[in-house]
Amino acid sequence: MAGLAHGWDRRSVSDRALHVLPYEGDHDALARRLRTRLTSGPGFAVVTGVPVHALPTEQAQEMAVAMMRPLGRPLPQGTGSDESLAWLVRDEGVSAHTDERRFSEPAYTSKSRGHLHLHNDAAVSPFGHEPDYVSLLVHRTARAGGATVLVDALTVHRVLAHDHPDHLALLHTPFAFDRRHVTPPGRSPVVWGAPFAHRDGHLRARCNTVRMRGAYHLLDRPLPAVRGAAIDALDEVLHRPELALTLELAEGDCLVVDDRRILHGRTTYQDHDDPGRRRCLVRVMAHAG
Template identity: 35%
Template sequence: MTAMTDAGEALHPPCSGPSVWRGGDLADREEWILRFSSRRLAEIDSALREARRRDLTLLKLTAADFPIPTLAGELRRIAQVLEHGRGFALVKGLRVEQLGGPAASTVFWGLGQYLGRPVPQNADGHILGHVRDTGRTLTDPATRGYQTRAALPFHTDGADLLALLCLRTPRAGGRTSLVSSAAVHNAVLDLRPDLAKRLYRTYYFDRRQEHPPEEPPYADAPLAARPGGALSMRYNRCYLESAQRFPQVPRLEPADLELFDLMDEVAGSPEFRLDIDLEAGDLLLLNTHTIMHARSEFEDHDQPELKRHLLRLWLALPHRPRSDGARDGVTPRDVIRPRNAASQAETNPRRLPT
């Protein structure tokens, strides 16, 4: 039994446009970096006061409850860059230490409402995620990378957009790296066209025990798809390989491992990757269809109150073509799913992590 099904052997054309970039060309430029001005920070403070006045739980807070009339226009422009441009942006200067954890969470959630619809990040239905070391390791099949301090090779997440707000940095390490999925796609096409054909075949991903009991413990999807003509990349080598523990999953072939090796080599090369040392108050936004991200291993502080901590949102774009299996987050275990996806956002109960 082969490891994937063929979706056609014809070579797809190379990707073009602003989503194709190389880190070496962007490292010394700053057009991808924005900074909150004092005026924008004042607008955020005003929106936070309004949100508190309305006394809503976080999950009920909408963009209308977090009014940022001027900044909203800037977020719309950022959204265009995420969807139709280079696919990522770094916004600096949010005063997270001054805000404190709960207020920073409210601000993060409020800003996210202007970019997309938050979706569950795990089978417990958590919508606002916490990226921090819990002492677990990836040898545990129920553990995911964000719960560890281990190095995380280049991968994509399970939503259309990923938003990360850095609250605290580690003692050492934890560097974030980005790479253009379109540039990696084109490099594979150029270097090994025989392997490039496999990008569009179906593979199987481990769901890390985060699936409803009536569904299989793995998901199937191609690594690359072109819904609506735009590239959508889905890649996580750790989950591709750990899915092999299930006897129902077809075996990976030597050529598949060659493909993964080549993708990892290209993505990790200084020419292609862009390294970012996130600082407290940095807001990183990226399109998971066109950007892969990685993280180096980190050494954390001894004091709990100083340990590395990022807030995370997975955001869905309702208008995004869903022919690649969608990026609608993780299906919660304990909910009854509606008959149609359109009603899912209104009927799924979702809880914040504790």
């Protein structure tokens, strides 16, 4: 497993034994096993069998926070009456795309049922935080679709260094990110950061190419051509099929990622007619403790 700490692709990580951990009620012990996967393994893990199926959503939220606490300090998400340590990822009728099929920047994309492009949550400093760890606990699955797609930014970085060294040099300098959907009160909707940075001996990724392009609408100036080409190169590598691991998470699975390193996305889904059965994930963000 140690080899995976230096970057994985679909083939090297596909053996489930490398990332699956059975749930145990001792959350301190679970956190120790998770930490090994996060820091000296593939950078993510799927905890299976979390006993949330029969629970009401509020108790699933409490469970999600309780599981993360021994790993790090949970961070508040949302603003005002929306604020919670346990954010509900479910279709609340928000469409990330307008009728003209244009991306709708202020919408909470996690509250839609559309495709979610690859990103890490810290890229946009949601609600003013840069989470180290993010967990997604599956309370209920969709009728169809809604698969999770993971890509290792360490591998993306290595491929860019080989195939696009000039673009990669630029990707180590600050870019603007549109964070209209998660702007903390009184702060700017544009946040700046380098897509790749070395910090404390580790590579830290900030990746959300849709929000990087979108920022230039807010800045009211065109995206410089060389910067646009660097984003294109990043997109091209991100979408290489041999890099992506697709997971069909089941009810009671909890995906935990090192958000500094692992990028996630989601396929479109179709939901159940019965509102009580609809897809619902609980997202917790934490600072490493």
